[in-house]
Amino acid sequence: MRTSPVTFFVFILYFGLLIAISIYAWYRRKNAKNFSEEYFVGGRSFGPWLVAFIWATSWTSGGTFIGTPAIYYSMGWTALLWQAGAGVLGMIGMLAIGRRIARFASDYGCVTLPDLFVERFKSRLMGICAALSILIFGIAYMVSQYVAAARILETFAGMSYFWAIVFFAVVVGVYTTVGGIRGVAYNTILQGLLMLGGSVAIAVVMVRAAGGLAAITETLRGLDPQLLVPPGPKNFLPLPTAFSTFFVLGVAVIAQPHVVTRIFTVKDMYSLKRAGALISLITLVWFFSLFASALAARALIPSIDVPDRIFPTIVLQYTGDILSGLLLSAPFAAVMSTVSSLILSTSGAIMKDIYQRNINPNASPATIRTISYVSAVAISLLVMFLALNPPRFLQDIVMFAISGFAASFTVPILLGFFWKGGSPSGGLCSMISGFVTLIYLYLQPNPNPLGFNPLVWGLVVSAVVMVAVSKVTKPNDAAFMEKIFG
């Protein structure tokens, strides 16, 4: 594949625009009275569109445009069932918990997910455990995203892997550190529109090129009838696995620290409710479009050596120079929005949950600002060095990290905020047991007992432990419980 100079120019222009937006955001936030509130949660001032786009682009990742189309391409119609968990994102990720979490976070000044646990369960130990979990899974997640970004730059810009990693680390480090969450949010509007518009544009181009949906399906039937029916080729998605995937790619969003903290940025309930609706609509259009284009690609290009390259391949083969430049920015936008959100979540865990709460509770605003910047840059550099030796299975790491977050945090969030009986020890044991169950199963020769994903087992164990331990341990202070539950 050769990239034209016009395509390359559009791609570079896009990076320049991102940096410019971050500098604008820095000017907007530099006089903020409370640095943490502004830097990590945008002063809790975001309206529905900002919240919806920053939420949706934080949830989707580089895998959405690289690994996911490869699965659509390889597995045919069954891959849409694999993706169907996305149907619940707005409902469970925003509407189910939004009012409760946003109000609690606002009133108790929470800017990170561990903050939420510390204030609800009155347990600093729980905050430390949550922060460590975020660092472990967050860094693993970011490594996979850096590698995905480098692969895109290798393909499109002809960079060496080393320089691609360095270039990406500098761009994302600068634009996240300079702009904070406000810069990320402003950039996210551009990136989200690019991802949304790009997905629809490539779908229209590809489906038309393949002769329409009916022609595509008949071509797939001729290639391999298994592409039309579940469980798909190579027994891709047995029913228990399909059931589990609704949780991994849907319900798990409730506990992703870089996503759930976007609820903290909401200005008011009007914005929260509209954001829930927008998230559902955006992700529906997004995934249906990407699926249609990948399916059309299978009909037009029946085989490819590396399925991960299917999206870049169709962009360069089936669109013009300028549209190529815009479309190839879309996977990059997905990577950058996820990485910047993860950098803020992990640096927030270091600054607020480890340093400020446990080492220097009386830190001055200047110190907090410095620690936040240094943490963000240090994490960016650490991930850059880890990514120089790329892991082999990127999408596996993404799924592992998503499952890790969900196994650790889902039950403490849900039973902590919606069940009066949750005790501090119950919350802590629930978090640890979910984490340990997931890790234990991933290390087994068969990590999916009875065909169910380790996350499903992690959630079951975590819920049982939460209830059992809460029943026999000391609850929170009665006055506090009366205040938050009535």
Added chain:
Amino acid sequence: MKNGVKSASHGGKHYELCLKEFKFAFTSTMAYILISCAICYITGYGRSGEDMAVFGGLPLWVLFGVVGPWILMVLLTVVYSIFIMKGDEE
């Protein structure tokens, strides 16, 4: 005025309202997952791809088990969030 979702308290009516919203969202989510899996199991799993009926280019199991429920879930989310979800924010 300070930004953010505010209230006088977290307990009482506010908690009951949040619990009601959570129950609705959780129940509809579980119903969506179970209905989608059940329809796909009945109409898709174990069938032959060579004979699979197609409507509008979509295999029938996809139409009834994935696309239909997904679109209905999105419509439910939009209607619930905009027209039904009301409470103590005023």
